[in-house]
Amino acid sequence: MLNNTVNNTVNNRLKVKAKVLCASLLVASLFNPAFADDKSKKKLAVNKVKGDLSIMVLGSGGPVATPEGRAGAGYMIFTDGKPRILLDVGGGTFQRLAKGGVNVKDLDLVLLSHLHIDHTGDLSSVIKTIYFHTAMAGMTRDNPIHIWGPASNIGGIPSTTEYVDGHYAMPNGVERYLNGFTGVINAGTFNYRAHDLSPDWMSGIPEVVLEQDGLKITAMPVKHGPVPAVAYRIDYKGKSIVYSGDTNSESGNMAMLAKDADLLIYDTAIMDTNPNPAMLQLHTTPSRMGEVAATAMVKKLVLSHITPITSPQLHEVRHLVRAQGFTGKIKAAKDLKVFNLGD
Numbered sequence: 237m238l239n240n241t242v243n244n245t246v247n248n249r250l251k252v253k254a255k256v257l258c259a260s261l262l263v264a265s266l267f268n269p270a271f272a273d274d275k276s277k278k279k280l281a282v283n284k285v286k287g288d289l290s291i292m293v294l295g296s297g298g299p300v301a302t303p304e305g306r307a308g309a310g311y312m313i314f315t316d317g318k319p320r321i322l323l324d325v326g327g328g329t330f331q332r333l334a335k336g337g338v339n340v341k342d343l344d345l346v347l348l349s350h351l352h353i354d355h356t357g358d359l360s361s362v363i364k365t366i367y368f369h370t371a372m373a374g375m376t377r378d379n380p381i382h383i384w385g386p387a388s389n390i391g392g393i394p395s396t397t398e399y400v401d402g403h404y405a406m407p408n409g410v411e412r413y414l415n416g417f418t419g420v421i422n423a424g425t426f427n428y429r430a431h432d433l434s435p436d437w438m439s440g441i442p443e444v445v446l447e448q449d450g451l452k453i454t455a456m457p458v459k460h461g462p463v464p465a466v467a468y469r470i471d472y473k474g475k476s477i478v479y480s481g482d483t484n485s486e487s488g489n490m491a492m493l494a495k496d497a498d499l500l501i502y503d504t505a506i507m508d509t510n511p512n513p514a515m516l517q518l519h520t521t522p523s524r525m526g527e528v529a530a531t532a533m534v535k536k537l538v539l540s541h542i543t544p545i546t547s548p549q550l551h552e553v554r555h556l557v558r559a560q561g562f563t564g565k566i567k568a569a570k571d572l573k574v575f576n577l578g579d
Contacts, residue, residue, distance in 0.1 A: 280336060280337030281335070281336035281337065281338075281572040281573075281574055282336050282337040282338050283337070284574040284576075285314050285317055285574055285576065286317065286576050287317075287576045287577060288315065288316060288472060288473040288474075288475060288577070289313070289314070289315060289470070289472045289473065289475040289476075289477065289576075289577045290313070290314040290317075290574060290575065290576045290577065291311050291312065291313050291314070291323075291477055291499065291501075291574070291575050292311065292312045292314070292336060292338070292572065292573070292574050292575075293310075293311055293538075293540065293569045293570060293571055293572065293573045293574075293575075294307060294310035294311055294312055294325075294328075294329040294332040294333060294336070294571065294572070295307030295308045295309050295310035295311075295324075295326045295327075295328050295329045295332060295571060296309075296540045296541070296542055296568075296569035296570055296571050296573075297309070297326075297328075297354075297541070297542060297543070297571075298354055298505055298541050298542065298543040299352070299353070299354035299543075300543060300544055302544055302547070304547060305571075306328075306542060306571055307326060307327065307328025307329050307331070307332050307571055308324075308326020308327040308328055308329065308353075308354040308355065308357055308358075309324040309326040309329075309349075309354060309355045309481075309482075309540070309541055310322070310323070310324050310325050310326050310328075310329030310332065310355075310358070311323040311324065311479065311501065312333070312336075312338060313470055313477065315451060315472050318342065319338050319339070319340055319342070319343055320342075320343070320345060320451075321343075321345045321346075321347060321453070321470065322340075322343060322345065322346045322347065322362065323347050323349070323468060323479050324347070324348060324349055324355040324356070324479075324481070325346065325348075325355070325356060325357070325358045325359045325362055326353075326354045326355050326356065326357050326358065327353070327354065327357035327358055328358065328571075329358045329362065330358040330361040330362055330365070332571055332572060333362065333365070335572065336572050339369050339373075340362065340365060340366050340369055341366060341369035341370045341372075341373050341375065341377075343366055343381070344379060344380065344381050344382055345381075345382050345384075345446070345453075346359070346362075346381065346382070346383045346384070347384050347385070347445070347453070347455075347468050347479075348383065348384065348385030348386075348396060349385070349386075349465055349466055349467065349468070349479070349480075349481025349482060350385070350386055350460055350463055350464060350465035350466070350481060350482060351385065351386070351393065351394065351396065351399050351463075351464075352463065352482070355481070355482070356399075359383075359403075360403060360411050360414075363381060363404075363414070363428075364414065364417070366381065367414075367417070367418045367421065367423040367424070367426070368421065368423070370423040370424065371421045371422055371423040375423075375424075376422065376423060376424030376425075377423065377424040377425075377427075378424050378425045378427055379427065380427040380428050380429045381427065381428045381429070382428070382429050382431065383396065383400050383428060383429070383430050383431065384396065384430075384431045384433060384445055384455070385399070385430075385431075385432070385433065385466070386432065386433050386434075386435040386457070386464035386465055386466050387432035387433060387434060387435055387464065388432075388435070388464055389435050389436065389464055390462050390463070390464065393463060393464060395432045395464075396430055396431065396432050396433075397430040397431070397432050399430075400428065400430035401430060404426070404428060414426050431445075433445070433455045433457070433466050434457050434466075435457050435464030435465065435466065436457050437457040437458050437459045437465075437486075437487055437489060438487070439457065440456075440457075440487060440488065440489050440492065441457075442454050442455065442456045442469075442492070442493060443455045443456075445468075450472060450473055451470070451471070451472050452470070452471040452472070453468060453469070453470055453471075454468065454469040454471075454493065455467070455468055455469075456468075456469070456489050456490070456492070456493040457489065458480070458481065458483035458485070458487070458489050458490060459483055459484055459485075459486045459487060459517075460481070460482045460483050460484070460518055461484070461514070461517040461518045462517075463482075463518075465481055465482060465483060466481065467479060467480045467481050467483060467489070467490060467493055468481070469493050469494070469497065475498050475577040476496070476497045476498050476499070476577075477497065477498065477499045477500075477501070477577070478490075478493055478494040478497040478499070478500045478501065478534070479501045480500070480501065480502045480503045480520070481503065482503050482505070482518060482519060482541065483503055483519070483520060484516060484517055484518060484519055484520055484524075485520040485524050485525070485528055488531075490528045490532070491527075491528045491531040491532045492532075494528065494529070494532035494534050495532050495533070496532070496533055496534070497532065497534045497535070498534070498535050498536065498577050499534070499535070499536045499538060499575055499577060500529060500532070500534040500536070500537050500538065501538045501540050501569070502520065502525050502528075502529070502537060502538065502539060502540065502541075503519050503520050503525075503540070503541045504520075504522070504525070504539040504540060504541055504542050504543075504546050504550075504553060505518075505519040505520075505541050505542075505543045505545065505546060506519045506520075506521060506543070506545055506546065507521065507522065507545060507546060507549060507552070507553070508521045508522055508523050508556055519541075521556075522552070522553040522556035522557055523556050523557075523559065523560055525537070525553075525557055526556060526557035526558065526559060526560030526561070526562045527560045529557065529560075529562045529564065530560050530561040530562040530563075533564075534564055535564050535565065536564055536565040536566075536567065536575075537557065537562065537564060537565070537566050537567070538566075538567050538568075538569050538575065539553060539554075539566065539567070539568045539569060540568075540569035542568070542569065550568050554566050
């Protein structure tokens with residue numbers, strides 16, 4: 237009986253190890269450029285990244301699945317060519333990371349604009365991949381993944397800390413298994429830190445998230461209907477990227493945050509004409525976007541969070557933005573498009 241028990245235990249452990257190995261190889265084939273042929277490697281979006289500060293669009297779409305196949309909101313910021321900051325992580329961004337050839341073993345900053353599912357849906361998949369990439373590199377990590385987002389000032393919507401702890405914290409997080417998983421694949425210790433930012437958009441007070449080694453991240457509360465939300469600005473080596481998240485831009489907060497920015501990524505979900513009244517509280521019209529971009533004097537405006545409403549009317553969006561006096565460049569975001577600042 238004892239021998240049978242021992243044999244069963246050994247067999248079960250071998251099965252677990254085999255499953256982990258298979259999973260590792262599967263992820264490797266999806267995420268590791270070494271598993272791609274030379275022709276495929278040359279086409280990887282990550283190979284277009286260059287310079288001090290760059291951003292790769294992982295998801296340029298909204299909450300509606302469409303034949304265009306745009307992923308939910310997500311962007312990867314690179315400093316000195318290395319993936320450093322993940323801005324939102326909507327559904328489909330996990331797959332875009334794979335297709336783009338981005339290795340996230342060193343990623344330790346995730347910035348969430350708000351907690352709607354089209355901005356958070358792939359968070360756990362990406363976090364798990366961080367540890368797979370770590371193990372595949374023959375490394376371990378104990379340093380935490382820092383996840384920033386808005387606090388809550390409304391019932392029924394959690395703070396970022398509550399949201400993240402609800403997923404990963406022991407003993408009750410719904411995905412608490414990750415605490416043991418990282419040890420199984422020899423990736424080190426599962427470790428995260430959640431941080432809450434003020435959602436008080438009426439205050440108009442920016443908040444410094446991080447200032448270290450020439451990198452500065454600033455958050456600004458913005459109005460997204462009743463939903464707690466923040467926008468972000470990333471400054472590095474004299475270049476700057478601003479991300480609106482979802483907002484109706486009712487206040488002057490976006491113009492303040494985006495002042496003289498090199499690149500402004502903006503919520504492009506609705507049109508000026510006949511918008512649903514509820515949508516006017518949640519998203520920015522093209523005319524208002526143009527006002528903000530012109531006032532802030534940004535160099536380049538990127539239209540993103542594109543929906544079935546705006547996708548067939550991007551030419552009209554550009555016209556409405558120009559009508560407000562914006563003279564900078566205007567680009568429509570596409571999944572896996574890379575913007576290198578200074579180009």
